[in-house]
Amino acid sequence: MKKSSDLTIKSTNESESRKFTGFNPKTSLHAPFNRTYIRHSIKEYFPNKQHTQHTQHTQHTSIQNTQPSIKSPSNSKPISLANALSLISKDETNPTSRRTSRRLNTNQLKNILAQEKVSLDNVRFNTQFQNPQPIIQLFAQHNSPKKSLKTSPDTKHPIIQETFKNRISHKLSGHMQDKIDQIPQITSDSVKQRISTLKQKLRGNIQQRFYKFNNNFIIQNPNSFKEDIEYKFSKPSKPQLPQTPQIVLEHYQSQLNEYERNEIKDIDIIYYLRPENVKHPQDTEFNFGFDTDKGDYIFQQNDHINFRYEMLEQLGHGSFGYVFKVMDHKHQQNVAIKIIKNKEKFQKQALIEIEILKVINNADNSCCLIKMLNYFVFRNHVV
Numbered sequence: 001m002k003k004s005s006d007l008t009i010k011s012t013n014e015s016e017s018r019k020f021t022g023f024n025p026k027t028s029l030h031a032p033f034n035r036t037y038i039r040h041s042i043k044e045y046f047p048n049k050q051h052t053q054h055t056q057h058t059q060h061t062s063i064q065n066t067q068p069s070i071k072s073p074s075n076s077k078p079i080s081l082a083n084a085l086s087l088i089s090k091d092e093t094n095p096t097s098r099r100t101s102r103r104l105n106t107n108q109l110k111n112i113l114a115q116e117k118v119s120l121d122n123v124r125f126n127t128q129f130q131n132p133q134p135i136i137q138l139f140a141q142h143n144s145p146k147k148s149l150k151t152s153p154d155t156k157h158p159i160i161q162e163t164f165k166n167r168i169s170h171k172l173s174g175h176m177q178d179k180i181d182q183i184p185q186i187t188s189d190s191v192k193q194r195i196s197t198l199k200q201k202l203r204g205n206i207q208q209r210f211y212k213f214n215n216n217f218i219i220q221n222p223n224s225f226k227e228d229i230e231y232k233f234s235k236p237s238k239p240q241l242p243q244t245p246q247i248v249l250e251h252y253q254s255q256l257n258e259y260e261r262n263e264i265k266d267i268d269i270i271y272y273l274r275p276e277n278v279k280h281p282q283d284t285e286f287n288f289g290f291d292t293d294k295g296d297y298i299f300q301q302n303d304h305i306n307f308r309y310e311m312l313e314q315l316g317h318g319s320f321g322y323v324f325k326v327m328d329h330k331h332q333q334n335v336a337i338k339i340i341k342n343k344e345k346f347q348k349q350a351l352i353e354i355e356i357l358k359v360i361n362n363a364d365n366s367c368c369l370i371k372m373l374n375y376f377v378f379r380n381h382v383v
């Protein structure tokens with residue numbers, strides 16, 4: 001494993017660090033002051049409409065002005081719906097179906113977006129609970145810091161934040177994404193791939209815009225919110241990592257598969273666990289499903305390596321194996337790891353290379369050579 005000199009340390013959960021709150025789908029919420037945002041939404045969706053007051057929210061404006069083409073490889077920027085429409089209409093090959101599908105697709109998209117606008121209009125932003133008493137009492141029962149109890153609940157409290165967040169996710173997945181999924185059913189094979197990219201980008205776009213909303217909400221009926229919070233208080237929170245394998249086995253059972261429950265016993269300290277949705281195929285043919293048929297370890301974003309490193313992206317590969325950018329959760333820094341192929345001749349050669357790197361590490365005091373920080377064996381791979 002080598003220190004990655006050219007990697008910048010980047011938060012892996014940027015969205016979580018953004019300020020945001022959620023809303024209660026069971027209460028009626030309205031958006032009285034976020035008019036500028038709505039104007040931008042309209043402008044983006046129906047580009048011919050004239051809007052004047054949009055310079056305040058430079059973030060939105062700049063997104064609008066710098067929207068990449070649909071072919072842009074960058075996944076980080078949102079894509080304009082005008083681009084989406086032109087892509088869809090251009091790519092249908094048959095002239096008759098092109099005209100029809102253009103009209104249908106345009107209408108579908110406009111409907112989706114019109115509905116989205118309505119649902120955004122229905123969001124009301126404010127900073128308080130309309131009736132904060134139940135929440136205040138709840139926090140008092142659970143010995144929350146006194147300062148947050150005097151006039152209003154501490155909306156920055158992790159439990160409240162988490163409740164908001166869950167509700168946003170719920171709303172996004174259950175409502176918006178359904179609508180995005182209604183985006184045209186394209187028959188032409190050549191377009192399908194690009195349409196799926198487009199859908200992904202639109203999802204990101206909507207998600208980003210949600211996060212860019214002002215984080216102030218008014219909860220008119222705190223009772224359902226209270227239930228969620230109460231549940232979280234009653235649920236004993238898991239001890240934070242790093243932990244010993246015993247504690248992890250006790251508290252994170254559901255996050256470990258059978259293979260991991262066995263292998264974790266040989267690990268001293270657990271710094272990182274993969275999220276539950278990251279799963280290796282249960283194929284036992286190639287190293288319990290961890291490897292490809294060529295003996296390379298299968299990359300899965302956010303998967304763990306040795307319960308310490310979080311897989312972020314693939315950097316490159318040599319003849320011995322693949323190199324990945326990972327987050328070292330022990331030292332909270334990004335490093336590069338090379339996972340050697342699970343083949344005897346490569347493993348033997350890698351051990352020789354490790355010995356050479358050790359010598360270089362000791363001999364070199366300059367900052368010019370990349371240093372080997374660590375090496376170990378993980379799931380039959382020398383790392």
Ligand SMILES: Nc1ncnc2c1ncn2[C@@H]1O[C@H](COP(=O)(O)OP(=O)(O)OP(=O)(O)O)[C@@H](O)[C@H]1O
Pocket residue numbers: 002003004005006007315316317318319320321322323336338370
């Ligand atoms: N520390 C690093 N930071 C960023 N990228 C890296 C780092 N180390 C390797 N890479 C990327 O991984 C690729 C493969 O690196 P590797 O060290 O395996 O090359 P190699 O010595 O040619 O491989 P091999 O010895 O297996 O033939 C490099 O070309 C580079 O793109």
